[in-house]
Amino acid sequence: xxxxxxxxxxxxxxxxxxxxxxxxxxxxxxxxxxxxxxxxxxxxxxxxxxxxxxxxxxxxxxxxxxxxxxxxxxxxxxxxxxxxxxxxxxxxxxxxxxxxxxxxxxxxxxxxxxxxxxxxxxxxxxxxxxxxxxxxxx
Numbered sequence: 023x024x025x026x027x028x029x030x031x032x033x034x035x036x037x038x039x040x041x042x043x044x045x046x047x048x049x050x051x052x053x054x055x056x057x058x059x060x061x062x063x064x065x066x067x068x069x070x071x072x073x074x075x076x077x078x079x080x081x082x083x084x085x086x087x088x089x090x091x092x093x094x095x096x097x098x099x100x101x102x103x104x105x106x107x108x109x110x111x112x113x114x115x116x117x118x119x120x121x122x123x124x125x126x127x128x129x130x131x132x133x134x135x136x137x138x139x140x141x142x143x144x145x146x147x148x149x150x151x152x153x154x155x156x157x158x159x160x
Contacts, residue, residue, distance in 0.1 A: 039136065046128045050121055051095055055080075057125050059088050060114070063098065064122045067113045070103070074112060097121065 044054050052060070062069070062077050069077075075085040089112055092098040097118035103109035137145055 035136075039132070042132055042135075043128070046132070047125070050125060052092075052097070052121070052125075056088055056092055057129075059085065059092065060097065060118060060121060060125065063112060063114050063118065068111045070109050070111055071100075092118070 040054055043057075047054060047057055058078055059074060062074055071085055071089060072082060074089070075082045078085065080088075089098060089100065093100065096115055098112055098114055100110040100112055103111055140148065
């Protein structure tokens with residue numbers, strides 16, 4: 023059945039893509055998911071852990087553990103909010119900032135590898151279809 027094949031193909035693509043990213047991110051001593059947390063901070067640092075959790079679509083405890091690990095790696099640090107001491111804000115260290123270009127290069131290279139042989143107009147259609155699929159299940 024075609025629907026089963028699509029589900030299986032999507033599963034295989036996701037699994038292989040995750041394995042590829044995992045292997046490539048190891049050179050920066052980060053794991054899949056942590057790169058997305060860093061990406062949010064590259065766009066805007068000083069956000070709260072709750073804001074980070076919402077932007078990433080993750081549960082707050084997951085983000086708390088992720089930030090704890092990124093702190094251990096020396097890539098981020100937390101500081102209490104000056105107006106509300108109950109709130110922690112997350113900031114990048116210089117080492118965390120320095121990963122932006124190489125990690126984004128990994129993302130670009132992997133996306134090009136994934137889309138190799140697919141024409142620009144097919145890529146547009148693929149993107150539209152994938153956006154629709156995401157809307158359908160959200």
